[in-house]
Every structure is written in structure tokens, then in C-alpha cells.
Amino acid sequence: MTIFSKIIKGEIPSYKIAENDQFFAFLDIFPMMEGHTLIIPKTETDKFFDVDDAYLAEWLLFARPIARAIEAVVPCNRVGISVMGLEVPHAHMHLVPINSADDLNFTRPKLKLQPEEFKAIQEKIMAEMERNA
Structure with missing residues (x-):
């Protein structure tokens, strides 16, 4: 069982x-x-492109309102998508607010946010999604 399944x-x-x-x-x-968000399938699949076509399409459709909400509440030019799958053997998609291509450079130092900062951005994204549902 992967950390994502847990x-x-x-x-x-x-x-x-x-969640759905x-x-x-x-x-x-x-x-x-x-606002960097991970989207994972509930089925453990190691590689992103090993999921079937219909599932892949549903994954992108699930991601779209989340990306739009992130873009609405986090100052950015757009939300980028990255799929690498090297860290955890469970397919996953990164939605990252970006202003330049370098913002998707995963070798850069990561932000160190406090629990209250995570909670605040979580609430903003979820409220925006609810407004647009």
C-alpha cells in the first residue's frame, strides 16, 4: 500500500x-x-499512462474545476500540470500555480508553510469550487 492510499x-x-x-x-x-495540489486515483496504478483512456479523461475532468479554483484564489498566470511519478509508485498529477516555466522546476527549494497557512489556502480553494459548482 502506498502513502497515497493511506x-x-x-x-x-x-x-x-x-474527492469522488x-x-x-x-x-x-x-x-x-x-496552492500546489496533488490529484491521485483511488486505484493504485504506478504509471500515469497505464490507466485506461476513459479513466484518464475522467482524471482531467476532475482536475479542471480544481485548477480553475486555484487560479482564481492564488496570484498566478495559470495553473501548470506536471506528471512525473518518481517520488511515489502511485500515479499522480501536480497542479501548480505558475508565472513562468521555472515555477515547475521540482529541483527548486519547496515552500515551508505552517498548518494554518495550509488550512487557509485549502478553505479558499474549496470555497471557490463551491461558488462555481
Whole structure:
């Protein structure tokens, strides 16, 4: 069982943004930028492109309102997507607010946010999603 499966089951706490039967979205605890969100499938699959076509399409459709909400509440030019899958053997998508291509450079130092900062951005993103539902 991966760390992401433990997060989905609630065995490890997270700052959940959204969830449905197939996917779970939560704030990255080692964010590149404030609002950096991970979206993971509830089915453990190691590689992003090993999921079937319909599931891949649903993944992007699940991500879209989250990305729009992040863009609305975090000062940025747009929300970038990154899929690397090197850190955890459970396919995952990063949604990162960006202003330049360098903002998706995962070798850069990560932000160190306090729990209250995570909670505040979580609440902003979720409130924006609710407003646009």
C-alpha cells in the first residue's frame, strides 16, 4: 500500500480539496507554490499512462474545476500540470500555480508553510469550487 492510499483511507492526515469515487485531491505538503495540489486515483496504478483512456479523461475532468479554483484564489498566470511519478509508485498529477516555466522546476527549494497557512489556502480553494459548482 502506498502513502497515497493511506492518505485516501484517512490513515495519514491531509488537506483535502476534493474527492469522488475515482479520485482524491489534496494540498502537497512540500509545495512548489502556495496552492500546489496533488490529484491521485483511488486505484493504485504506478504509471500515469497505464490507466485506461476513459479513466484518464475522467482524471482531467476532475482536475479542471480544481485548477480553475486555484487560479482564481492564488496570484498566478495559470495553473501548470506536471506528471512525473518518481517520488511515489502511485500515479499522480501536480497542479501548480505558475508565472513562468521555472515555477515547475521540482529541483527548486519547496515552500515551508505552517498548518494554518495550509488550512487557509485549502478553505479558499474549496470555497471557490463551491461558488462555481
